[in-house]
Amino acid sequence: MNTFQSLSQLTTLVVDSGDIESIVKYKPQDATTNPSLIYKAATMPAYEKFIHEAVSACRSRKIPTDKMLSAVCDYVSVLVGKHIAEHVPGVVSTEVDARLSYDKEACILKARELIALYEEYGVSKDKVLIKLAATWEGIQAAEQLEKEGIQCNLTLLFSFAQAKACAEASVTLISPFVGRISDWYKARKPEVLENEDPGVESVRKIYSYYKSNGYKTIVMGASFRNPEQVMALAGCDKLTVSPVILQQLQESHQSVCRTLHFESSLKALPERMSESEFRWEHNLDPMAVEKLAEGIRLFADDQQKMEQMIATYF
Known part of the structure; x- marks a missing residue:
């Protein structure tokens, strides 16, 4: 077996792409998208039909001019997601506009709208994960959505405080960003990388905490920079x-050993964090503060780029 096949026996591998060709090629269980990936997909000639279909659908609904651009972008995201869902047996993740990351009610409303669109196109909500930035507001929005049966993927997760709050909110899945954490330390504290990759170690710590306390939230490592980081998390619930x-893993025949092990206990759950405790604990991690803000800005920038491109179709 190649490394990809060996790793697949220990961990559910998810394709992080909006490109259907990649999804068909690797046959993953699930697929994840984000504003950057949707924007990239929307620039491909093969996906232009989705833009035309989205514009036509919004015009037929007589959506107000000031809301048209946002609505078309939502339609494009859902149409790409629907196309992906037809090729994966599991779920597809679709992200809420990053500019709403600090508005709980706006996140809830947008998530409901996206799920309603999916259902209009024949995709049931159990096939979709709504991605939200793991801000305090995003986590609280996810808790409400989960109670409504809308599964959530909390993304841009960098601090242990974020991970704890997500588990306490009973969200379906979290996406700790391995590569971006490592990038930060490589640029500022390269000596830390001599013994352990801090991005990898972050996921190991979260995984151990979740399993030892019996939390059901799925841990899905994300944002990898090389195959070694992926292999170092063999045994994690999921890796996107x-x-x-993925191609590099397929071309390799390096052996893979489980590095994360399942452990659980019946001890009482830790006391739930308050908002002030969350904000303080998160604030104590300068890497997490910086990377969360940066990630939201980058996703918002790509959302705006997509809007600018789509505006040319009106």
């Missing part, structure tokens, strides 16, 4: 990986 790294 770019097509480039």
